[in-house]
Amino acid sequence: MSSPPSASASSSPPPCPKKMITLRSSDGATFEIEETAALQSKTLENMIHENCASTLIPVPNITGEVLARVVEFCSKHAEAGVDDESLGAWDEEFVAVDHTTLFDYIRAANFLEIPTLLDLGCQTVADMIKGKTPDEIKKTFKITTACTPEEEEEVRGENQWAFE
Amino acid sequence: MPIKSLIHDMRSRSSRAVHDGSAAAAAAAAEEAAARAAAEADCLSRSCWANMPQELLREVLVKIEASEGSWPSRKSVVACAGVCRSWRHLVKEIVKVPEVSGILTFPISVKQPGPRESLLQCFIKRNRSNQTYHLYVGLTNALSDDGKFLLAARKCRRPTCTDYVISLHADDVSKGSCTYVGKLRSNFLGTKFTISDGQPPHPGAKMPKSRSTRLVSSKQVSPRAPAGNYPVAHISYELNVLGSRGPRRMHCTMDAIPASAIEAGGVAPTQTELPLSSVEFFPSLPFFRTKSNRVESVSSGPLGSQKDGALVLRNKAPRWHEQLQCWCLNFHGRVTVASVKNFQLVASPENEPAGPQHEKIILQFGKVGKDLFTMDYRYPISAFQAFAICLSSFDTKIACE
Numbered sequence: 001m002s003s004p005p006s007a008s009a010s011s012s013p014p015p016c017p018k019k020m021i022t023l024r025s026s027d028g029a030t031f032e033i034e035e036t037a038a039l040q041s042k043t044l045e046n047m048i049h050e051n052c053a054s055t056l057i058p059v060p061n062i063t064g065e066v067l068a069r070v071v072e073f074c075s076k077h078a079e080a081g082v083d084d085e086s087l088g089a090w091d092e093e094f095v096a097v098d099h100t101t102l103f104d105y106i107r108a109a110n111f112l113e114i115p116t117l118l119d120l121g122c123q124t125v126a127d128m129i130k131g132k133t134p135d136e137i138k139k140t141f142k143i144t145t146a147c148t149p150e151e152e153e154e155v156r157g158e159n160q161w162a163f164e
Numbered sequence: 165m166p167i168k169s170l171i172h173d174m175r176s177r178s179s180r181a182v183h184d185g186s187a188a189a190a191a192a193a194a195e196e197a198a199a200r201a202a203a204e205a206d207c208l209s210r211s212c213w214a215n216m217p218q219e220l221l222r223e224v225l226v227k228i229e230a231s232e233g234s235w236p237s238r239k240s241v242v243a244c245a246g247v248c249r250s251w252r253h254l255v256k257e258i259v260k261v262p263e264v265s266g267i268l269t270f271p272i273s274v275k276q277p278g279p280r281e282s283l284l285q286c287f288i289k290r291n292r293s294n295q296t297y298h299l300y301v302g303l304t305n306a307l308s309d310d311g312k313f314l315l316a317a318r319k320c321r322r323p324t325c326t327d328y329v330i331s332l333h334a335d336d337v338s339k340g341s342c343t344y345v346g347k348l349r350s351n352f353l354g355t356k357f358t359i360s361d362g363q364p365p366h367p368g369a370k371m372p373k374s375r376s377t378r379l380v381s382s383k384q385v386s387p388r389a390p391a392g393n394y395p396v397a398h399i400s401y402e403l404n405v406l407g408s409r410g411p412r413r414m415h416c417t418m419d420a421i422p423a424s425a426i427e428a429g430g431v432a433p434t435q436t437e438l439p440l441s442s443v444e445f446f447p448s449l450p451f452f453r454t455k456s457n458r459v460e461s462v463s464s465g466p467l468g469s470q471k472d473g474a475l476v477l478r479n480k481a482p483r484w485h486e487q488l489q490c491w492c493l494n495f496h497g498r499v500t501v502a503s504v505k506n507f508q509l510v511a512s513p514e515n516e517p518a519g520p521q522h523e524k525i526i527l528q529f530g531k532v533g534k535d536l537f538t539m540d541y542r543y544p545i546s547a548f549q550a551f552a553i554c555l556s557s558f559d560t561k562i563a564c565e
Contacts, residue, residue, distance in 0.1 A: 129240065143213060
């Protein structure tokens with residue numbers, strides 16, 4: 001007697017178990033990430049290839065809070081079948097955070113060598129700067145280094161001409 | 165407990181104790197501790213950006229420079245250069261000179277040679293009521309648009325000559341101003357002109373002795389030292405063989421640019437900083453940052469070798485169009501109204517055989533409206549020099565209708 005087609009009716013092979021990597025943050029928290037997602041980080045890629053036996057990678061420079069978000073980012077960007085528009089919207093929401101957090105993302109992306117996240121972070125900062133005067137930029141980024149009177153005058157003259 | 169609420173708590177405790185003599189000292193101490201805590205909290209939030217690693221800051225600034233390539237948004241690049249020393253240093257490293265990029269960024273850009281690869285399209289607006297001229301760089305390919313303001317010139321008639329004072333400020337056009345860039349002076353007849361630069365065109369340039377350029381001694385208090393007066397070009401106008409019925413002949417000797425500048429591998433002097441008004445002006449003070457890697461093409465001595473003469477520009481001779489009965493030059497659509505003021509300048513082969521480098525149009529000027537003129541220029545002359553040459557065309561009385 002032939003068996004009826006099963007309810008799932010799909011003839012695709014069962015999914016292969018995905019290799020998981022565990023990352024440990026500076027404060028001891030651990031996070032699981034699929035290897036494919038982790039490969040977006042050149043740093044992690046190198047570590048994975050060097051420590052092929054172990055699947056626990058210490059990430060001493062990054063706190064748990066930030067590392068969790070970075071894992072989220074890499075996982076999202078490794079997902080198949082996400083169209084550019086929705087990924088773009090997701091990215092926009094991802095970076096809609098306070099300055100300190102954004103700065104932490106950029107530092108993490110730099111340390112872990114994640115080009116997509118670094119690009120996104122730096123572009124977000126660039127967009128915050130565009131259109132602002134030097135004083136507005138200093139205020140936004142809380143930059144308070146002093147200038148000599150000559151330097152101030154040079155800058156004032158330049159900006160008067162540029163904003164004319 | 166978060167720092168802010170700790171401070172609030174300490175402050176409210178200290179205010180309650182203010183009238184009690186013995187508690188006053190305790191209150192003062194509490195206040196001081198609160199202030200220290202506040203300062204520390206402030207420092208933490210301040211430090212994250214101020215301590216941003218240079219390579220990351222550079223990434224951000226590179227993105228801004230690349231995306232804000234045209235005016236008015238280009239002003240963001242100038243703003244970044246005004247934030248603090250480290251930002252300024254990075255921006256000045258990233259921004260390329262107009263010769264290479266074809267883009268004007270800082271005020272000094274108008275003193276630097278134009279693009280090598282193409283003509284930079286600008287336009288001039290004349291205001292007859294106050295005898296001023298304003299130079300703009302075009303934002304689009306249109307003959308004129310909103311433009312980005314570059315330089316202003318004001319005509320000053322004197323008993324024996326006429327001066328056009330050129331400034332970086334649209335409204336403040338005077339020789340004593342810190343935005344003074346240079347001037348054009350004509351002789352009495354309006355046939356010969358001299359372009360003078362307010363700062364040395366290249367290292368070692370000498371200023372001619374004249375009463376108007378007396379130096380201020382360091383003991384005197386002077387808010388604005390007089391600007392320099394370095395002749396950088398001489399222009400002369402002559403009638404051609406047909407007299408006033410034909411187009412006039414222009415001869416421009418660019419004293420500050422060597423003839424070799426237009427040869428393969430040639431360079432033209434490139435200024436890199438504008439003088440600061442509060443700095444007392446000494447002619448030997450170099451305005452070239454030798455440490456800077458922006459100064460790619462500054463000649464090490466005055467005009468290179470002694471055999472290297474100055475670049476000479478002449479106007480391209482128009483052709484007589486028999487059917488139209490007029491003199492014609494191909495302005496490639498950039499000039500639309502016939503006028504004796506219209507011209508195209510090319511490099512003249514003075515002592516050598518003519519080559520392809522003598523075919524390139526270096527400056528083109530012409531009328532497109534009642535008080536509107538286009539000005540297109542390229543390497544090796546700067547916007548300032550081009551503007552001054554065009555002003556002479558307004559002024560000269562040779563062969564005017």
